[in-house]
């Protein structure tokens with residue numbers, strides 16, 4: 254091989270002319286040797302024959318050797334050819350590998366570029382969501398949606414962002430007034446995006462987990478969807494919540510969730526465990542034809558209105574065939590309970606009605622006060638009558654006296670026992686009375702010389718406890734002043750001075766601004782929240798007013814938590830003092 258000084262190698266190749274010349278030389282030499290042998294040893298004597306034989310043998314050996322050499326060369330050529338073939342295969346393999354590597358590098362570059370683009374879009378969309386301008390926020394939401402639609406592996410992350418966004422809003426009381434919440438549009442859009450992609454049609458995102466714990470969800474609609482797992486722990490559904498025909502493939506929890514409007518779970522499928530423990534259904538709960546496969550848990554759930562479980566199936570057992578205890582816990586209370594039918598278990602327990610746990614009552618030795626919020630014509634005065642009757646039944650007039658405040662005079666003549674200390678029907682009259690009450694209570698305050706033992710047994714003063722029972726408490730606001738205000742200072746020390754405030758008021762405007770009620774809330778006073786407009790927001794703890802029948806209310810106290818109560822009916826003629834006969838409304 255020679256080179257031309259450049260990179261290209263040049264090979265010297267045997268020319269055809271050379272091959273013909275060499276062949277001619279070989280033929281001429283062969284013919285010459287044959288002629289020479291014939292001339293030199295063709296005489297035929299023995300010696301010449303021997304010589305010829307020797308020459309033939311030598312020739313045979315030469316030819317044999319030549320053949321061997323030719324064989325060797327052929328073998329060498331074969332080996333070379335095989336090596337060349339193998340090399341060719343190796344070269345081919347190397348080429349293929351190089352190609353694959355190049356493709357992989359190109360793919361990596363492409364993926365990196367996509368990843369970078371996705372990250373950029375994602376960051377920009379999340380930034381937009383954090384803007385204080387609503388249109389920009391909406392833009393961010395829809396950008397996230399587009400990203401999720403085009404990138405399967407980003408969908409759960411995008412759903413997590415949407416859920417985190419919705420979880421930022423927890424003030425359900427503010428949500429009831431949507432006019433105050435322009436932000437609501439963005440939240441609705443976030444909810445709508447979730448619902449769109451959780452419905453099993455063209456834009457469906459499968460295997461999605463939701464976490465909306467603690468969120469305030471206004472008009473939440475997840476009907477006809479399919480999700481893997483979902484957490485709505487302590488969420489508040491403001492207005493109706495729609496989950497009809499939705500499939501929950503895995504775990505789902507609505508533990509301690511509050512449904513302020515109707516809860517629609519008709520034909521919903523719960524394939525995994527479903528937890529509704531301590532959930533509060535303020536309005537109708539529809540579980541008609543729902544399928545529970547993983548052992549639903551409803552312990553402590555409160556159904557304030559109707560609970561419909563017709564055709565529902567619990568772990569393959571139709572609702573109608575469930576054990577009576579389970580069914581009882583899931584169905585509502587009787588609509589009418591007579592006072593005579595409720596029996597207080599403890600001596601001083603003032604019975605007010607029934608709950609799913611039996612008699613519901615007030616223990617004034619444990620919680621000195623009581624407050625109830627109920628809408629118009631929903632049983633306020635009836636509740637007051639029932640409580641008055643209970644106090645008179647459980648306490649002697651030496652143990653308890655009652656100052657009855659009744660500006661509407663609906664209870665005139667109702668209480669005619671010695672328990673009645675005074676009956677206030679006018680602002681000025683009440684004001685004067687409360688001056689005296691305050692002075693008396695101040696005398697009962699423990700002085701610096703009262704011992705711990707005296708404090709425990711309350712022996713530094715003698716006399717009956719004072720129950721101030723107020724019907725329509727909202728009417729005791731007089732010229733912007735709360736007439737009960739002078740009593741506020743005694744609220745936390747009520748047990749020391751033997752004071753009990755029993756306030757029954759309308760739900761309207763009850764969420765804030767009533768300073769005495771505020772003071773009662775501060776000491777975790779037990780109470781009832783009955784029928785009322787849910788837009789009033791939570792009135793006691795997390796209990797909201799809702800559409801309830803007269804006498805029906807949700808009770809809240811520190812010991813038993815939340816439970817539904819049907820207040821016992823006490824007619825106007827059923828005097829607190831007599832125990833003969835009852836009437837029906």
Ligand SMILES: Nc1ncnc2c1ncn2[C@@H]1O[C@H](COP(=O)(O)OP(=O)(O)OP(=O)(O)O)[C@@H](O)[C@H]1O
Pocket residue numbers: 588589590627628629630631632633634635636803804805819820821822823838
């Ligand atoms: N515990 C109850 N059980 C059954 N029905 C009741 C009960 N409480 C009230 N009702 C029904 O509701 C009607 C109104 O009751 P009540 O007068 O006690 O309501 P109210 O809230 O005091 O009304 P208002 O808004 O006029 O003050 C009663 O006449 C009766 O029909």
